[in-house]
Every structure is written in structure tokens, then in C-alpha cells.
Amino acid sequence: MEKTVLWSKDAQDDLIEIVYYIKEKSGSKIAKTIYNRIIDKINNSISFPESHRVVPELSEIGVRDIKEIIDPPWRIFYRISDSEIKILSIIDGRRNIEDILYRKMIDGKLK
Numbered sequence: 001m002e003k004t005v006l007w008s009k010d011a012q013d014d015l016i017e018i019v020y021y022i023k024e025k026s027g028s029k030i031a032k033t034i035y036n037r038i039i040d041k042i043n044n045s046i047s048f049p050e051s052h053r054v055v056p057e058l059s060e061i062g063v064r065d066i067k068e069i070i071d072p073p074w075r076i077f078y079r080i081s082d083s084e085i086k087i088l089s090i091i092d093g094r095r096n097i098e099d100i101l102y103r104k105m106i107d108g109k110l111k
Contacts, residue, residue: 004084005046010109011077014090018074041071042087049080057098058105066110077101077110 015038023031045052052067055077066088069076075097077088088110091100104110 003046003049003080005042005087006084007087008089008109008111010104011087011089018090018092038071038074038076038090041069042076045069046078046085049078049085055101057101063105079110 019031019035022034054064055066055068066079073093075093076090079086
């Protein structure tokens with residue numbers, strides 16, 4: 001059975017922030033290309049959600065139910081349940097991932 005893909009508000013906000021940042025720095029055409037690339041990567045990867053790795057920074061602190069899709073430089077975080085795949089966050093991998101993830105966990109955004 002195919003699982004439903006849901007986006008958290010945080011992941012939606014992350015994607016919007018990425019697209020606006022790229023639009024400001026590189027223009028609308030490149031921003032649209034990046035947006036489509038991220039969406040396509042998620043749609044193509046989600047067919048085999050278990051095949052992606054557990055997020056190592058979270059695994060170190062005992063959180064082993066969040067996986068990631070890597071599309072350099074972006075890291076797309078998600079959680080699998082019986083009926084759905086929830087996209088939790090999209091982060092530029094060049095940033096300090098540990099700090100961002102820990103802050104999001106504390107703020108309750110990785111639910």
C-alpha cells in the first residue's frame with residue numbers, strides 16, 4: 001500500500017525560505033529549478049522510504065526514527081508511520097546541522 005506524503009509546516013516554511021533566498025541571490029529561474037529539484041527528489045525517493053539512512057546527528061542522541069534524503073547541499077528529513085511519510089524539515093547541509101536539528105527538536109518542530 002502506498003503511503004500518503006504529508007508536509008509539516010516547518011518543512012513547508014523551510015522550502016519557501018530556500019526558494020526565496022535563491023531567488024534573491026540567483027533569480028527566479030534558478031529558484032524554480034531548485035524548487036522542482038527538491039520536490040522531484042522527494043517524490044522519487046519516497047517510493048522506498050526505508051532505504052534512506054537514519055540521521056546520524058540524531059541517532060547519536062537516541063533518535064532513530066527520523067530518516068533523510070540527501071540532495072546536496074540539501075538534507076530532507078522525514079518520519080515514517082504506518083500510513084504516512086511526513087516531511088519534517090529541509091536544511092542546507094552546509095549549515096550547522098546539529099544546532100539546527102537540536103533547536104527544532106526543542107521547539108517541537110520535528111514531530
